[in-house]
Amino acid sequence: MFHRSLNVAAWTLVLVSLVSVANAGSDAPEAGRARLRDLGITTGRYAPGPLNAITDVGGVLVGHATIVRGDGALVPGHGPVRTGVTAVLPHGGDLWNQKVPAAAFVMNGNGEVTGLHWVNESGALEVPILLTNTMNVGRVSDAAVAWMIRKYPDLGIGDDVVLPVVGECDDSFLNDAQARAVGEPEVFSALDTAHSGPVAEGAVGAGTGMMAFEFKGGIGTASRVLSKEQGGFTVGALVNANFGTREDLRVAGIPVGEKIRDLMPKDMNDGSIVIVVATDAPIDSRQCMRLARRAIVGLAYTGATVRHTSGDFAVVFSTASRIPHYPKELLYSVTLLSDGHITPLFEATEEAVEEAILNAICMARTMVGRDGNTAYAIPLDRLRQAVSH
Amino acid sequence: MFHRSLNVAAWTLVLVSLVSVANAGSDAPEAGRARLRDLGITTGRYAPGPLNAITDVGGVLVGHATIVRGDGALVPGHGPVRTGVTAVLPHGGDLWNQKVPAAAFVMNGNGEVTGLHWVNESGALEVPILLTNTMNVGRVSDAAVAWMIRKYPDLGIGDDVVLPVVGECDDSFLNDAQARAVGEPEVFSALDTAHSGPVAEGAVGAGTGMMAFEFKGGIGTASRVLSKEQGGFTVGALVNANFGTREDLRVAGIPVGEKIRDLMPKDMNDGSIVIVVATDAPIDSRQCMRLARRAIVGLAYTGATVRHTSGDFAVVFSTASRIPHYPKELLYSVTLLSDGHITPLFEATEEAVEEAILNAICMARTMVGRDGNTAYAIPLDRLRQAVSH
């Protein structure tokens, strides 16, 4: 068997992973943690959707697989492991044959999201978006191919070959990055369990080992809804937040990071952010690109400085239309939002991204990783206090 | 053991592969095949280097691992396999810590070369360039990480994480693409056996299953040397040629493809090209980008039309300087070629790319792949005849 021993090892992982997924899947706020808005802190002017999550955009699915395994000193390739994978799917249907309009913007290319050349050339997304840790991108990409083959058995035979979209941040301060612990089981789990409804945040999925503003970071999400006059569209963001120095952090404009200077990690783990934005507004790839650029504005609202070492990527898609993979007809018709009415969508994107990042740090709990390296959760009482005074 | 059974299987592969590599490594023209220039056909005005290969650029190393395994009907995931991997290294030293200036241009993003966001942001290349088949990119990327870890055991621990550069073309007309047959053994083999000197061409390494102009295609290489007054610099190109319809093919301007309309594959396998250009001219990343754009001009000289389905990528690096990964000093000094003197380098790039593509089809032998699918070698006598009349 090709992967037998891997699979044996993997099942152990999977058990851990499924437990984590199950926990994560409960989507209950982790004990002692709360989302920004639940702390009484609001940012922006638009109202969030019912879940204040990317899944407020109808049809969008999110799945996580989390691996937390081992403790103590690093044995390279053998843990401790603090990592995972997060999947975002524009819809639960036949994505390959019913692509969605999409585009990606790279603000600082010190990082990687694979597959973006094709996303931007075609103006479409035809595969799930997967997020994971940096040195795991290859393995996750390969697992994505496997998952696609399972779903589309003719890929690379009578059907086209597939180019996965896999984004990374570096969790090596907590995680044994050399282990590249995310394999097929976790990727399949994240994809197969992806669901609508509440989204687990913080140290979950790809966010498991991430840090933001030198606090524990990871996955965060938020959404905004435009008024009826503006079209009533929803914009949702999901981020894997792994960037920033402490002093940069601003919450609702307040320099919170300057006020909480303890609880520092022993080293700076200078990372990145991948931002995924979904909307049900009928926009095409050019307009998705415009939203992707605004995602970076939302990032800046948190005080981010887009450091040399921070790979800052934004991938945006619209769920409002479908693009066939193999169009039979020469022509197709599509309904689009006029650029003259797009500014509210920009603003909603900025607000959703800003709050998604802040939700990531609010929801992440303190985590001890390899070599005892510790990423501290932002103390929510001190956050609240810093903002209110 | 993590990969034990994989490794067992892999050793079989490796044996096959090493044989292929050994054959390929002999660098002797395959029986009955010849390079364009050896047919008496010359293109361009600049003289080639001694080998007329990318390895004429001092220090550049090329390695191939080739997998030819099985015959007959496709059993998806189990062959027949006609694929491989090709490695290009700017130098044989400590590439991670002594990066080289680089840039990449994407003419048509219907394809993938991973890691280019970082190449273009940093203006440098710090990893080998690997070429392989499309659905194998993830696995090759993961193997590249493993190879880098072997070489730099502190990666992702005290050292940075690594972003591999892996480019793809689609060989699924001949190859069982679902098998993703290129794994660690082949990647390690290609990297570890990479050498200066003659470069095997045609159906070798990543070119094993490729087609160009509906002939058998694959790996080709060529070089050009500027005059002493122009700086005496060398430019070398290596391509994985897998694009084009028959009727497009032009050799030295002659519409050869229109004259050889038989020997057609039963289906069009509409692919891509990845172009690697090396030079010892002292240029920075901005200038590498300018060369990368000219690589596309050389592509067009072969009659290429840059079809919708063709991912056309060019990666360019200079071997003339070294960029430290962890600069201790704030400042460094570099010597650069003035833009006012760069046009000959553009022309040399164009000529090298054009001839590299033509060498690929001249050197590739007929190959029968999965389901009896056959890619015919261009008949050299008819090529010669077509050009001379």
Added chain:
Amino acid sequence: MFHRSLNVAAWTLVLVSLVSVANAGSDAPEAGRARLRDLGITTGRYAPGPLNAITDVGGVLVGHATIVRGDGALVPGHGPVRTGVTAVLPHGGDLWNQKVPAAAFVMNGNGEVTGLHWVNESGALEVPILLTNTMNVGRVSDAAVAWMIRKYPDLGIGDDVVLPVVGECDDSFLNDAQARAVGEPEVFSALDTAHSGPVAEGAVGAGTGMMAFEFKGGIGTASRVLSKEQGGFTVGALVNANFGTREDLRVAGIPVGEKIRDLMPKDMNDGSIVIVVATDAPIDSRQCMRLARRAIVGLAYTGATVRHTSGDFAVVFSTASRIPHYPKELLYSVTLLSDGHITPLFEATEEAVEEAILNAICMARTMVGRDGNTAYAIPLDRLRQAVSH
């Protein structure tokens, strides 16, 4: 008075210019000159439209104003003048309020086409495209504003401000570039006399003083029509050809430039090309960008090397839809060509551009400019001979 003498001179110019325009407007092949196809030389596989001109795309209008004034030694700012302006309009209607989808690609930015940031951001063209000489861009741009104000008297008051699209090539080998001789009268004339039907080529309008392949160059045009199965769409190109060394020139693949080494200008005037492509295919701005990149492939077919000094710009628009300037509705519907069927449009673009460039040099007559500088017309008999042998 600051501009008095210039303005006095300008009226003279206008008279000359109007005569020239009248002549140019006759659209008769200049005596002794012929278009490529009329020489019995064909390139490409698609059929041209009825006029083999950009105006085969329904609704497209082209106008020229030509200034040929003075002889002998240059008196900077006072002539001799060999220049002009060419206007291309997507349609003759209310362009400002009924924009067309558009995009522009810059292959080598050693030149200028103003207004492209807005074209690419909005994905639309809302003003005429104007071509002229380099140092005249400002004055032509200002005249374009004046023309737009005349047409839209509320611009910059209750209406938006306007950003002209003006492209340049450098005609200073023949022309007194410091004179910036193209002013409002010429710009208004080119715009007001723009018409459908045959397009004057060669040394006319913006092409008056241009050189290509060290022959006399200038304006050229061509078109291609897709088959009914491919959608029956028309693609037309218009170029201002002012680039290339003699030895680069290829006609239908034949290195004609190498065969005609006399009739050289005394100095190389190393210039640029602006390419305008129109189509009635229903494509959006992303697809226009894809066509714009293929325009460069067509350029390369002529042997162009995209030298350091050559600004190579392509602007593409589609006449198939209209985008309102002030959309009242949030949403609009549009019919688009599927990317899966776009390759023929790419090929047609390449062919039209290639032939447009060759038409420019075939139609241009020898011109003597400032300081007796002479740009020789390519001798058509020798061209024919070179291609046929």
Added chain:
Amino acid sequence: MFHRSLNVAAWTLVLVSLVSVANAGSDAPEAGRARLRDLGITTGRYAPGPLNAITDVGGVLVGHATIVRGDGALVPGHGPVRTGVTAVLPHGGDLWNQKVPAAAFVMNGNGEVTGLHWVNESGALEVPILLTNTMNVGRVSDAAVAWMIRKYPDLGIGDDVVLPVVGECDDSFLNDAQARAVGEPEVFSALDTAHSGPVAEGAVGAGTGMMAFEFKGGIGTASRVLSKEQGGFTVGALVNANFGTREDLRVAGIPVGEKIRDLMPKDMNDGSIVIVVATDAPIDSRQCMRLARRAIVGLAYTGATVRHTSGDFAVVFSTASRIPHYPKELLYSVTLLSDGHITPLFEATEEAVEEAILNAICMARTMVGRDGNTAYAIPLDRLRQAVSH
């Protein structure tokens, strides 16, 4: 005569203009206005340079010409005029032959800065940067050519042709945009009087008629100095601020705009921003581009949302090296800052841009323009109060 009356008027303008320039040249804070820092409000962590201005970067020169003419109802083309031109020169030497490294980033292309294709292709700036109002770009560009010809009489004869860099914002709420009132006299004045030392801010030069956050806006500047360990480099920013809705405005993170909702203009004049950043850090064009992207981060810190209608451009240059226009030697040597040490420069850029924007609104006085349209100055006492509470 075409331009006679305009030209007659122009001399009047010049007188007015020179007076304005003289006033502006005194560089004294306008009565009742103060810079942000003088209000006791500080943003950012780095120290400003001695002048807290772009001219803290050694050698950088700034000149303004201001036109304030007429009152009352608009007579299109005849005023009232509230506009001007601002010139930024990297150094006072032979800029054409001693270019500086440069790059430009376009965050939202709803606007224009001419000449950027060449800046980004060459990686250099060889002309002054001029800022003005939108429909005046052509005329200013032409004047820039005239000024360059005066300085380099062989331009377009034995010397290259020149491509001006002219950026625009739309001041048509206050200004008679159709007048295109900035001509040669004003452009020559701004260029010829450009000087080091204090920089006039607010409603001066190109900022005369601009609005930001629905307050009176215009020209602002600021600078930052890195520590000795960081290289001791200076970064300076100069902006023409003409963007934003009131509610967006944040000062030091505080939503000041939400607290001052009166003093609104009768219409939203939805504009743009052009940002110029200078540094004496030895960086190349790739690194200038990285700074240009960070300029947008600084913009976002002010609460900017990068609306559809806002053209957001950043042009960055380094004064640390010189690039010859006509290099005699093939090679040249340059000293560069390592990317590994560039983050402080990013942060300094962000801070300088943020403060430059805020200085623009702090220094601008209420202005009544055409049709009685009024842009109110932000009341400084209320600003101070809003920030402190």
